[in-house]
Amino acid sequence: MTVKIFTTGGTLDKVYFDANSEYQVGDPGIVEVLHEANVAFEYEVESLMRKDSLDLTDEDRSLIRERVAAESASHILITHGTDTMIETANELTDIEGKTIVLTGSMQPARLKVSDAAFNVGAAAVAVQTLPAGVYVVMNGCVFDPRTARKNRAQQRFEVCEPGSGR
Amino acid sequence: MTVKIFTTGGTLDKVYFDANSEYQVGDPGIVEVLHEANVAFEYEVESLMRKDSLDLTDEDRSLIRERVAAESASHILITHGTDTMIETANELTDIEGKTIVLTGSMQPARLKVSDAAFNVGAAAVAVQTLPAGVYVVMNGCVFDPRTARKNRAQQRFEVCEPGSGR
């Protein structure tokens, strides 16, 4: 089984640019994470865009959807900013016959303390073992994007309370 | 679902002790890994022993088996040294009705470059989603302990070649 990995940017990929005195999206952080974990499965990484997920446009989401739908691999991992990860996931829910997992991180992979490697490890197992469908894997859990949300205050994904209107 | 975590030592927990000029097994590294990942699932951690897995005795393995069998939780994660992880896993294969996942790391969790957080993330998802059985989760893959081995030269777990006699 080969896992196809599409990267879109987000905090996972953020590096600090002194020249601008700010963090910006850099090379896909997942490449180094997978290398450091010395993973035993086959994968291909392709960068679709390098954006903070708050900046993703409808065109960006259409492109992601198009590429996932056209992809020959049936196990697809997408790294994505956390703020609109749920939205993108929900755009993909009618793609059939593929296990699609979205993950990302709250802290850049290049920090000493980061959730990046943990989340990628979790997503790597999820994408290989779960049945076809779309999943968000964050904070050590597998979420159904139709009922999940990011709780900013807790810095954590969670299941929506019923009737909360998200 | 509450995940019960038993720790036994291994590289994941190794810290450097200047007093002895060597690494020794310290506090369970998984505690800090789970904290940094801000995990959204419930768990309990219990330290059974603090040993390099090459030093585990038959009594140690009996204790691990006894505690896993007696545990009321049905989702059990065990952190363990990599050298004899397969052996311990194979001692647990006839325990029924529980999802039991063993993981560990090739590099201590406290190093800048380590596979520890990645492996724990992978094991956390595996233990919550896989059916009852015993699994070794390393290098981003889920292995059946009856057919897996550690390849020391590659620093990686792999499936035994048929007829290789391991």
Place this chain on the structure above:
Amino acid sequence: MTVKIFTTGGTLDKVYFDANSEYQVGDPGIVEVLHEANVAFEYEVESLMRKDSLDLTDEDRSLIRERVAAESASHILITHGTDTMIETANELTDIEGKTIVLTGSMQPARLKVSDAAFNVGAAAVAVQTLPAGVYVVMNGCVFDPRTARKNRAQQRFEVCEPGSGR
């Protein structure tokens, strides 16, 4: 000898805030650096402001100058953003009888790869051993602020070429 440490912000102190999807100046990074180095000298840390050095105003520099001049300790270390570190140093050059060292970093202290601890170590020795005067300690060197500049392209401080007009 007690070293008085004034912190003003800058990259050294930057942490990533997921809520804003950006890095901001957080608690003084030098506190953790000194703790991790288990330093054997006495020191006091006081935070004067928390700013990117591009945002420092004339009032901020007046306050820094005032506090350094009024300080009873004669060995003073200032952590500061790198973009205007030279300017602030040059505001202090007529304060007599004190060894004043400015340092900072190009990468946040909280990154796996950072110049922060190295620079703080260098500044700690400089402030204890150099004669009275104002110094910028960056990239492993002691610079005279009257003839130094930050070379953005090289991400490094250097001595101005004579006649370069900086």
Place this chain on the structure above:
Amino acid sequence: MTVKIFTTGGTLDKVYFDANSEYQVGDPGIVEVLHEANVAFEYEVESLMRKDSLDLTDEDRSLIRERVAAESASHILITHGTDTMIETANELTDIEGKTIVLTGSMQPARLKVSDAAFNVGAAAVAVQTLPAGVYVVMNGCVFDPRTARKNRAQQRFEVCEPGSGR
């Protein structure tokens, strides 16, 4: 000014070898530390040996002494294990006309939390600015090896109490 750097091993250089389930002295850690700090001074690194300092023999110390004495550079930095750093330093005290600084670390440079980069930064400034003589730079302080000792319990170098017989 070119700083000549001799490396001898010690904790600074320790890496974890899974194959042996232990830490061993690896490539000189100072190379990566100086690279990450993007230092602005010239230097040359030469590895003399790769040993825990408890394992250094009289022959090793003679070799170090010989190479330092014969070295044409007058600013010499030596990385060394902490347990016998003082002894080696005291073998060098009658070499004239050179500034010789010994440093090392209590924790390997490759750990997330380490004093290595801090100590190397401190030593780099000391070797460039102090007058001719032999110095031990640890824990942010410059020690005279004739009156210093390592306090193992405190994990810190300190000045001997007068009459303590060390």
